[in-house]
Amino acid sequence: MSIKARLNQRIADAMQAAGVPSPCSPMLALSGKPQFGDYQANGAMGAAKQLKTNPRELAQKILDNLDLEGIADKLEIAGPGFINITLNNDFLAQQLGTDIDHRSADPQTIVVDYSSPNLAKEMHVGHLRSTIIGDSLARLLEYQGHKVIRQNHMGDWGTQFGMLIAELELHLGEGEQADLALNDLEKFYQQSKKHFDADPEFADKARAYVVKLQSGDQHCRNLWQKFIDVSVAHNLEIYQQLNVGLRAEHIAPESSYNDDLDNVLAALIEQGLAVDSEGAKVVFLEELADKNGDPSPMIVQKSGGGFLYATSDLACLRHRVGTLQADRILYFIDARQSLHMKQVFITGRKANFVQPEVSLEHHAFGTMMGPDGKPFKTRAGGTVKLADLLVEAVERAEKLVSEKNPDLSIEEIAVIARKVGIGAIKYADLSKTRTNDYIFDWDAMLSFEGNTSPYLQYAYTRICSIFRKAQIEAEAFTAPVKLTEPQEKALAFKLMQFEEVLNQVAQDCYPHSICTYLYELASAFMSFYEQCPVLKDGVDSDTQNSRLQLCALSASTIAQGLDLLGIEVMEQM
RNA sequence: GGCCCGUUAGCUCAACUGGAUAGAGCAUCCGCCUUCUAAGCGGAAGGUUUCAGGUUCAAGUCCUGAACGGGCUACCA
Numbered sequence: 001m002s003i004k005a006r007l008n009q010r011i012a013d014a015m016q017a018a019g020v021p022s023p024c025s026p027m028l029a030l031s032g033k034p035q036f037g038d039y040q041a042n043g044a045m046g047a048a049k050q051l052k053t054n055p056r057e058l059a060q061k062i063l064d065n066l067d068l069e070g071i072a073d074k075l076e077i078a079g080p081g082f083i084n085i086t087l088n089n090d091f092l093a094q095q096l097g098t099d100i101d102h103r104s105a106d107p108q109t110i111v112v113d114y115s116s117p118n119l120a121k122e123m124h125v126g127h128l129r130s131t132i133i134g135d136s137l138a139r140l141l142e143y144q145g146h147k148v149i150r151q152n153h154m155g156d157w158g159t160q161f162g163m164l165i166a167e168l169e170l171h172l173g174e175g176e177q178a179d180l181a182l183n184d185l186e187k188f189y190q191q192s193k194k195h196f197d198a199d200p201e202f203a204d205k206a207r208a209y210v211v212k213l214q215s216g217d218q219h220c221r222n223l224w225q226k227f228i229d230v231s232v233a234h235n236l237e238i239y240q241q242l243n244v245g246l247r248a249e250h251i252a253p254e255s256s257y258n259d260d261l262d263n264v265l266a267a268l269i270e271q272g273l274a275v276d277s278e279g280a281k282v283v284f285l286e287e288l289a290d291k292n293g294d295p296s297p298m299i300v301q302k303s304g305g306g307f308l309y310a311t312s313d314l315a316c317l318r319h320r321v322g323t324l325q326a327d328r329i330l331y332f333i334d335a336r337q338s339l340h341m342k343q344v345f346i347t348g349r350k351a352n353f354v355q356p357e358v359s360l361e362h363h364a365f366g367t368m369m370g371p372d373g374k375p376f377k378t379r380a381g382g383t384v385k386l387a388d389l390l391v392e393a394v395e396r397a398e399k400l401v402s403e404k405n406p407d408l409s410i411e412e413i414a415v416i417a418r419k420v421g422i423g424a425i426k427y428a429d430l431s432k433t434r435t436n437d438y439i440f441d442w443d444a445m446l447s448f449e450g451n452t453s454p455y456l457q458y459a460y461t462r463i464c465s466i467f468r469k470a471q472i473e474a475e476a477f478t479a480p481v482k483l484t485e486p487q488e489k490a491l492a493f494k495l496m497q498f499e500e501v502l503n504q505v506a507q508d509c510y511p512h513s514i515c516t517y518l519y520e521l522a523s524a525f526m527s528f529y530e531q532c533p534v535l536k537d538g539v540d541s542d543t544q545n546s547r548l549q550l551c552a553l554s555a556s557t558i559a560q561g562l563d564l565l566g567i568e569v570m571e572q573m
Numbered sequence: 574g575g576c577c578c579g580u581u582a583g584c585u586c587a588a589c590u591g592g593a594u595a596g597a598g599c600a601u602c603c604g605c606c607u608u609c610u611a612a613g614c615g616g617a618a619g620g621u622u623u624c625a626g627g628u629u630c631a632a633g634u635c636c637u638g639a640a641c642g643g644g645c646u647a648c649c650a
Binding site: 027028029030031032033036040042045046048049055078079080081082118120155157158159160254277278279280282288290291292294296297298299301302303304306308309312334335336337338339340364366367369373374375400401404405420431432433435436437438439441443444447448449450451452454455457458459461462463465466468469470500501504508512513516519520523526527529530531533534535536537551572573 | 575576577578579584585586587588589590591592593594595596597598599605608609610612613614615629630631642643644645646647648649650
């Protein structure tokens with residue numbers, strides 16, 4: 001149990017003993033300022049209001065019932081009724097020596113839907129968010145002992161594929177090889193779009209091919225498969241470069257639900273949820289009605305008989321609940337899909353595809369904007385390819401690493417540059433609040449100074465360097481910790497908060513909290529490093545061992561935290 | 574038109590879900606490498622949290638309205 005959880009429990013009990021009706025919340029938070037101690041409990045003020053008593057008197061009554069002997073040094077009532085708690089140094093030191101079980105007491109089956117690119121085009125920088133935020137959550141939940149099922153809901157079944165198949169047929173007809181023609185997917189898409197817009201005959205063929213493909217025509221199916229294979233291979237390559245845990249076995253594309261769409265529709269009709277409207281089959285949702293009371297429509301079958309993504313998302317939802325047995329389903333998808341996701345969730349529940357206890361969560365995120373604050377486009381009007389961003393990042397890192405550390409071999413530099421460059425990109429994205437729109441800026445994203453992943457990696461290498469010099473294995477090292485310098489205490493206190501942060505993120509799915517935490521931890525380590533010599537002359541052996549222990553714990557926490565973000569560490573940089 | 578989201582330092586972002594004097598990084602300025610990696614450390618400066626009301630012991634955070642920006646809004650995904 002984390003220190004925070006323990007304090008929370010004790011204070012809640014004390015509040016109850018002081019006459020606060022349950023449930024009573026201590027409202028425990030980290031103190032904002034050093035003079036206010038380590039934690040502050042803000043619950044007395046709200047409770048006093050409820051009881052119509054004086055908040056400071058109530059706070060005193062709570063303190064009278066609160067026993068933190070051996071845990072806290074100082075308990076103070078301040079301001080209108082804050083309870084400030086200063087932890088005991090020996091308690092903190094002793095806590096550092098105990099192993100905390102990071103595994104959840106209630107392991108669940110959790111489906112994590114992320115990345116889910118459209119296979120018609122190459123991945124661009126806009127795909128970064130879903131891919132790395134989702135991956136981070138998958139790693140964290142796995143670390144906590146949940147059964148995580150990654151699902152990459154790739155878009156392989158849309159209208160555009162008719163156009164792409166027709167284009168591919170054209171190329172193959174001229175004797176070209178498929179993988180050569182598809183070497184540049186972006187270019188291929190543009191060519192095909194050009195044909196579609198300029199040539200009515202081509203356009204008709206493209207439209208016909210969509211229908212043929214979806215009804216199982218072998219010729220179209222073969223062409224489609226060729227295209228998909230190339231596109232999937234491209235995506236898997238990107239995942240590998242990004243150190244993202246998505247593999248071929250996690251791909252559950254739209255097309256895989258095709259055979260179930262008729263069943264979904266039949267179920268919706270049978271339950272009276274889907275009705276005829278303007279020739280289409282539509283589900284009307286009063287739950288999402290506007291202020292005039294007009295319900296929100298969701299088309300589940302087009303007037304021509306074709307299906308849309310609402311239907312395949314419903315089939316997908318039913319599969320995840322019924323077959324995959326999910327307790328919780330997390331969707332990491334663009335905020336523009338918010339209405340669609342609400343419609344799917346509500347319909348899924350009304351149709352009994354989803355039991356009430358299953359948690360459906362759309363964790364949306366904002367749109368990538370350009371430097372002008374408008375939705376991001378390159379000067380040519382296109383997007384930046386993800387592959388190009390990764391190449392640029394590694395190149396910049398390579399240049400810097402070889403400048404900073406010329407003694408390293410070419411091979412070492414290449415490995416370090418990859419970890420630094422990719423880490424910087426991921427961290428730049430992960431460290432921002434998920435839900436807001438955000439500005440894409442090359443230099444900010446590829447910065448290696450300040451609050452960036454190289455800063456964290458650098459802290460790690462500094463610790464490695466100490467252990468290398470001492471000729472001690474960091475992982476195996478254990479020694480009692482004593483906290484005398486303020487930097488030592490600050491570092492120890494930060495180390496103890498790791499679990500609290502992870503629990504929070506596992507719940508609200510905001511991995512930027514992990515970034516903030518790791519930056520604060522690394523920052524506390526840097527101050528400690530400057531102020532508290534470890535191996536230098538004049539440091540007695542107890543102090544040296546205690547500091548080595550703090551170093552070892554800092555290294556393992558930073559490495560573990562970065563691993564949860566999918567960022568790698570290295571011994572030297 | 575309706576609905577959803579956003580607006581915090583010159584720039585990019587935080588603020589533990591209503592708590593105390595709103596914090597970081599970048600950029601700027603001043604210090605610190607003969608001693609564990611200076612991708613670092615210490616310090617300075619920078620704010621009417623878009624605006625106007627309201628609720629509250631307490632509002633960047635909640636409610637109402639306005640301005641600006643983005644998105645969604647029936648046969649793309």
